[in-house]
Amino acid sequence: MDLLSLTFRSLDLRSNKRQPEDFLRLKKENVVERDETSKQFKRRSKQTTDEIRSSSRDESKQLKTINMDEVAWHDTVDNCWIVIHDFVYDCTDFLSSHPGGSDVILEYAGRDATLAFIGTGHSSMARQSLERYLIGELPAEERIFRVPNGVKLAGF
Numbered sequence: 001m002d003l004l005s006l007t008f009r010s011l012d013l014r015s016n017k018r019q020p021e022d023f024l025r026l027k028k029e030n031v032v033e034r035d036e037t038s039k040q041f042k043r044r045s046k047q048t049t050d051e052i053r054s055s056s057r058d059e060s061k062q063l064k065t066i067n068m069d070e071v072a073w074h075d076t077v078d079n080c081w082i083v084i085h086d087f088v089y090d091c092t093d094f095l096s097s098h099p100g101g102s103d104v105i106l107e108y109a110g111r112d113a114t115l116a117f118i119g120t121g122h123s124s125m126a127r128q129s130l131e132r133y134l135i136g137e138l139p140a141e142e143r144i145f146r147v148p149n150g151v152k153l154a155g156f
């Protein structure tokens with residue numbers, strides 16, 4: 001087993017109890033709610049983090065599929081793409097204003113920065129600001145974190 005699978009396996013072993021700020025909560029949670037007008041209980045789907053993310057995105061614009069080979073070409077200070085949770089971000093314009101400095105991001109230019117991004121404990125504000133730099137997503141076969149109906153790895 002290689003180091004990467006060991007890392008992911010240990011992440012998988014973490015408690016799967018949901019945290020309020022789960023970054024990748026892709027499945028809808030069914031909640032029961034009382035409808036005051038009809039005095040009946042009805043089921044509705046609670047809005048999840050991911051729906052909030054996608055609602056702020058221009059839905060008419062299909063997210064472009066970008067593979068890791070392409071991402072790897074964008075690894076310089078004036079052309080810096082990174083991958084977080086299988087999404088591709090162009091953070092070139094953000095480098096100079098990143099509160100943690102440009103060097104830490106440049107270390108991951110053209111590569112997957114998910115574990116570094118999570119590991120540095122970014123706030124929910126930081127996670128939301130990612131949206132601004134989103135340019136695409138990895139093709140299904142190259143994804144590590146997401147599968148069509150949810151997440152491959154839970155606990156983040």
Ligand code: HEM
Nearest residue numbers: 091099100104105108113116117120122123125126129130
């Ligand atoms: C486009 C991607 C990124 C965005 C939008 C972003 C955003 C931010 C923001 C808003 C903060 C301020 C603190 C907070 O609100 O959490 C921050 C801090 C920080 N970020 Fe990032 N970040 C990105 C990528 C990264 C990456 C890849 C690393 C890699 C290690 C990193 C390392 C750090 C560190 C170390 C701090 C702490 C700075 C301090 O407290 O002095 N960031 N980031």
